[in-house]
Amino acid sequence: AQTVTQSQPEMSVQEAETVTLSCTYDTSENNYYLFWYKQPPSRQMILVIRQEAYKQQNATENRFSVNFQKAAKSFSLKISDSQLGDTAMYFCACHGSGNTGKLIFGQGTTLQVKP
Amino acid sequence: DAGVIQSPRHEVTEMGQEVTLRCKPISGHDYLFWYRQTMMRGLELLIYFNNNVPIDDSGMPEDRFSAKMPNASFSTLKIQPSEPRDSAVYFCASRKTSYYGYTFGSGTRLTVV
Numbered sequence: 001a002q003t004v005t006q007s008q009p010e011m012s013v014q015e016a017e018t019v020t021l022s023c024t025y026d027t028s029e030n031n032y033y034l035f036w037y038k039q040p041p042s043r044q045m046i047l048v049i050r051q052e053a054y055k056q057q058n059a060t061e062n063r064f065s066v067n068f069q070k071a072a073k074s075f076s077l078k079i080s081d082s083q084l085g086d087t088a089m090y091f092c093a094c095h096g097s098g099n100t101g102k103l104i105f106g107q108g109t110t111l112q113v114k115p
Numbered sequence: 116d117a118g119v120i121q122s123p124r125h126e127v128t129e130m131g132q133e134v135t136l137r138c139k140p141i142s143g144h145d146y147l148f149w150y151r152q153t154m155m156r157g158l159e160l161l162i163y164f165n166n167n168v169p170i171d172d173s174g175m176p177e178d179r180f181s182a183k184m185p186n187a188s189f190s191t192l193k194i195q196p197s198e199p200r201d202s203a204v205y206f207c208a209s210r211k212t213s214y215y216g217y218t219f220g221s222g223t224r225l226t227v228v
Contacts, residue, residue: 033215043204045219091158095215102171103148103208103217105158 002027006106021077023092031097034075040088087113121220133195138207150206197227
């Protein structure tokens with residue numbers, strides 16, 4: 001079984017600043033995948049970034065990067081140069097590598113970017 | 116690629132009525148998932164299909180809920196009879212084998228009054 005925990009229900013950041021969202025997870029799988037999804041007010045679920053657990057290098061997508069600490073089972077998301085359009089709820093999620101696995105989500109962090 | 120298409124976008128119904136939510140996955144994706152999102156419980160996986168076959172329905176809350184996938188391009192989630200506590204946003208998502216990033220539809224907001 002997998003669990004994902006996001007301990008920050010709400011966060012705010014000034015435009016152009018950097019913010020880090022926290023996530024911890026637990027899984028019994030040897031290999032797995034971790035994700036951050038963004039849900040803006042439109043409610044569309046948008047994949048932001050993906051990390052494969054067997055890769056040591058942290059994933060990066062433009063202004064979004066992760067800090068993946070496998071031993072600590074931590075997977076934080078860093079947003080650099082925050083923009084007003086980054087205002088959204090952010091979900092951390094974990095998926096086992098087997099095809100019978102499921103994508104399990106954390107409770108989400110609401111991020112407000114202030115002008 | 117039109118993405119995952121869900122209909123309707125909004126549904127308001129009276130308690131006791133039957134509700135049917137629809138989903139068209141991305142062509143070539145062989146997994147389809149139904150999630151429910153509420154403030155109290157977050158995003159919950161209800162059921163998923165692989166090659167049109169239901170694999171895990173352990174998240175379906177009760178017998179009032181049923182899901183079908185008659186072919187690779189269409190799935191339904193039905194609630195009969197509906198209750199106010201079923202009010203939520205229902206998402207459909209799909210993926211292809213060996214890629215674990217799901218693509219989500221825009222969701223159906225269901226309100227049962």
